[in-house]
Amino acid sequence: DQQVKQNSPSLSVQEGRISILNCDYTNSMFDYFLWYKKYPAEGPTFLISISSIKDKNEDGRFTVFLNKSAKHLSLHIVPSQPGDSAVYFCAARGLGNTGKLIFGQGTTLQVKP
Amino acid sequence: DTEVTQTPKHLVMGMTNKKSLKCEQHMGHRAMYWYKQKAKKPPELMFVYSYEKLSINESVPSRFSPECPNSSLLNLHLHALQPEDSALYLCASSQGGPFNNSPLHFGNGTRLTVT
Numbered sequence: 491d492q493q494v495k496q497n498s499p500s501l502s503v504q505e506g507r508i509s510i511l512n513c514d515y516t517n518s519m520f521d522y523f524l525w526y527k528k529y530p531a532e533g534p535t536f537l538i539s540i541s542s543i544k545d546k547n548e549d550g551r552f553t554v555f556l557n558k559s560a561k562h563l564s565l566h567i568v569p570s571q572p573g574d575s576a577v578y579f580c581a582a583r584g585l586g587n588t589g590k591l592i593f594g595q596g597t598t599l600q601v602k603p
Numbered sequence: 604d605t606e607v608t609q610t611p612k613h614l615v616m617g618m619t620n621k622k623s624l625k626c627e628q629h630m631g632h633r634a635m636y637w638y639k640q641k642a643k644k645p646p647e648l649m650f651v652y653s654y655e656k657l658s659i660n661e662s663v664p665s666r667f668s669p670e671c672p673n674s675s676l677l678n679l680h681l682h683a684l685q686p687e688d689s690a691l692y693l694c695a696s697s698q699g700g701p702f703n704n705s706p707l708h709f710g711n712g713t714r715l716t717v718t
Contacts (some may be wrong), residue, residue: 493705524706529716531711533607533690533693533695533709533710533712535709536707536709539704539706564653577622579645579646590648590659590661592705593645593647595644596643
């Protein structure tokens, strides 16, 4: 049973435009959500997180939105840059999971110059 | 540069070998993790150490043996592995314990190939 789902395996965006990556979850016990970026041959790099008491968190070009009623979160990147091309993982954690992170399957973002 | 350092970067070992993966962090983090990642899959948790004690073992086979000598170091001892154990092994750390809402910081991993 996949508790964190990223239904789009890939996304292609023009440089300068907005990239929107989506993530859905099924476990209402999740209370902390994170986005990671991963380049080939490197470990995941933490981007931004959000607690379930908030519905938005912003850090520079990156904004994460959380819709608890829909069990949905999204990552917005504005403006997109070619260096943003990577695999993006959303992850969730909650007391019901003894604190461990559950990762989605990842979305490969390609930003074209 | 990542603040979590893993060595070696690459490792090729036979099924009868014994080897160890090493991980080091100097951020004062009190929780450390081993994850395994297969190609085109998300990372999967193996072990969590909290304040140098093993707090989570995700039913990992005994051919993988973790060790936390001190709060900065985490090892993964490997013995009698199978070819299907070939993967990227990622170490991570986080401030406080695993139940603290702080992000995990990952190393760049060890690419393990079992022949």
